[in-house]
Amino acid sequence: xxxxxxxxxxxxxxxxxxxxxxxxxxxxxxxxxxxxxxxxxxxxxxxxxxxxxxxxxxxxxxxxxxxxxxxxxxxxxxxxxxxxxxxxxxxxxxxxxxxxxxxxxxxxxxxxxxxxxxxxxxxxxxxxxxxxxxxxxxxxxxxxxxxxxxxxxxxxxxxxxxxxxxxxxxxxxxxxxxxxxxxxxxxxxxxxxxxxxxxxxxxxxxxxxxxxxxxxxxxxxxxxxxxxxxxxxxxxxxxxxxxxxxxxxxxxxxxxxxxxxxxxxxxxxxxxxxxxxx
Numbered sequence: 001x002x003x004x005x006x007x008x009x010x011x012x013x014x015x016x017x018x019x020x021x022x023x024x025x026x027x028x029x030x031x032x033x034x035x036x037x038x039x040x041x042x043x044x045x046x047x048x049x050x051x052x053x054x055x056x057x058x059x060x061x062x063x064x065x066x067x068x069x070x071x072x073x074x075x076x077x078x079x080x081x082x083x084x085x086x087x088x089x090x091x092x093x094x095x096x097x098x099x100x101x102x103x104x105x106x107x108x109x110x111x112x113x114x115x116x117x118x119x120x121x122x123x124x125x126x127x128x129x130x131x132x133x134x135x136x137x138x139x140x141x142x143x144x145x146x147x148x149x150x151x152x153x154x155x156x157x158x159x160x161x162x163x164x165x166x167x168x169x170x171x172x173x174x175x176x177x178x179x180x181x182x183x184x185x186x187x188x189x190x191x192x193x194x195x196x197x198x199x200x201x202x203x204x205x206x207x208x209x210x211x212x213x214x215x216x217x218x219x220x221x222x223x224x225x226x227x228x229x230x231x232x233x234x235x236x237x238x239x240x241x242x243x244x245x246x247x248x249x250x251x252x253x254x255x256x257x258x259x260x261x262x263x264x265x266x267x268x269x270x271x272x273x274x275x276x277x278x
Contacts (some may be wrong), residue, residue, distance in 0.1 A: 008049065019054060030070075033254075053195065069089075106123075110123065120146075121142070124155065124157070125154060141167075141168075166212050173212055191257070193258045
């Protein structure tokens with residue numbers, strides 16, 4: 001017995017979506033933005049899609065697979081002979097995606113090589129710290145490096161890494177750093193900014209920073225820092241990913257008391273004056 005089959009003249013939205021390789025929700029969105037005209041509706045009030053609708057859906061699907069934006073699709077349908085601008089934007093977008101994928105693969109490579117969250121930081125920082133024994137860096141050290149890298153870039157974080165190298169290799173300096181951290185945290189317990197303890201602690205922090213600086217110089221790390229500052233041109237691409245210190249100040253939350261902020265400011269003033277005098 002010979003059986004004949006006649007394709008349906010119109011199909012429901014579910015069948016149209018299945019044939020085009022998309023979803024009913026996506027098709028409704030195409031209707032909403034005017035990319036696909038509303039089709040006729042059957043006696044049950046539901047949309048029915050014909051041959052021309054399906055052709056349009058297939059082209060939409062192919063363009064979506066190619067990464068073409070919905071707005072650009074509309075222009076391509078309306079002006080099929082003038083799509084060069086849309087294709088140029090698409091090419092730029094794909095190039096940016098390729099660059100992102102390369103960066104992501106590089107991060108994975110570093111994570112495998114380093115075997116710790118340090119691999120999530122830039123190559124400059126990871127390379128700077130690679131000779132430290134496992135566990136020498138504290139989680140708080142890595143947190144600080146991440147914040148510095150986000151605000152000021154890989155160079156600044158790599159320079160700051162010198163401090164953590166010294167603290168990790170000089171137990172006395174690490175102990176003093178811990179003592180000062182605890183004393184500064186205690187300023188949050190109702191201490192007023194003009195309390196004499198604030199000034200005293202700022203001077204102790206200044207003296208500690210000077211001791212760390214001397215240890216950095218003794219280890220020859222300051223020479224490596226000079227080399228880092230010669231790498232501006234190589235890091236131009238990274239600068240686009242940074243924010244200004246002002247932006248960071250307005251976005252990065254902190255819970256320091258006015259007394260602790262004053263202590264930090266005063267220590268910074270002392271360091272700045274020492275630099276100017278030197």
